[in-house]
Amino acid sequence: MLKPTKSDPGVAAYRLQTVFPHFGQALITALKKENGEKKLLPEWRELQIIKLVNAINLYAADLTDRYRSKRIDALATITRNLAEICIWTQYCNLSEEKARTFFEDSARDFREMMESLQKLYTSTNGKPEAKLTEMLESFQTVAAAHGIKDYDERYVSVRDAAEEVGRLEAFSTLYKAFSKLAHPTSLILALDPQTGSLSEMLNSLYVGGECFASASLREIEKSLYKAYPSLSLSRP
Numbered sequence: 001m002l003k004p005t006k007s008d009p010g011v012a013a014y015r016l017q018t019v020f021p022h023f024g025q026a027l028i029t030a031l032k033k034e035n036g037e038k039k040l041l042p043e044w045r046e047l048q049i050i051k052l053v054n055a056i057n058l059y060a061a062d063l064t065d066r067y068r069s070k071r072i073d074a075l076a077t078i079t080r081n082l083a084e085i086c087i088w089t090q091y092c093n094l095s096e097e098k099a100r101t102f103f104e105d106s107a108r109d110f111r112e113m114m115e116s117l118q119k120l121y122t123s124t125n126g127k128p129e130a131k132l133t134e135m136l137e138s139f140q141t142v143a144a145a146h147g148i149k150d151y152d153e154r155y156v157s158v159r160d161a162a163e164e165v166g167r168l169e170a171f172s173t174l175y176k177a178f179s180k181l182a183h184p185t186s187l188i189l190a191l192d193p194q195t196g197s198l199s200e201m202l203n204s205l206y207v208g209g210e211c212f213a214s215a216s217l218r219e220i221e222k223s224l225y226k227a228y229p230s231l232s233l234s235r236p
Helices: 009-019 022-038 043-068 072-092 096-125 130-145 158-164 168-182 186-190 196-227
Strands: none
Touching: 009 022, 009 043, 009 196, 022 043, 022 196, 043 072, 043 096, 043 196, 072 096, 072 158, 072 168, 072 196, 096 130, 158 168, 168 196
């Protein structure tokens, strides 16, 4: 029979203090040193890993601030973001091809955002905005110059990635719960800061966020050891 375990924010706080951002920075330093000498990872993959680590460190720092201020909506958003990053680090570790797809999807994501803005502008003004058209054409040229194929294709959603790494059911359930707390739905508007339930939710989000952050760093550490088995890292 499954028994619920009580969240321990004290342990999460200790890990956030001792692991972040120090270990993440150690990973970046080791990556730059090894790859600068041996070039076993392509430049885009090194850049991708660095950006992922920086994002993890940023959100890990935000976790404690939002937890202390009891901003459950902001805390849920950060934890949801870390859950997504955790999925993406696993997805990128499936193969270099998957990692490259995620890297290229930044261009497809940007294209879709700009097209949405253009659609809104056109519906309001009856014609496209010339500057947006110019930006879209210019960005497509830049994407092609960087070898990004299928620029007009749909990007891989985090749900698709979760399914590929075998985490779809858990991710979908958690993602829905985080979204309910992150958005101003009837649930978030009904929460009473004086009740114990809010405190327990804050604890769960805080602990969960730390778990996602730590798991993401472990995935990145795994990818570095895969490329450089003799890498020397001291884990806190």
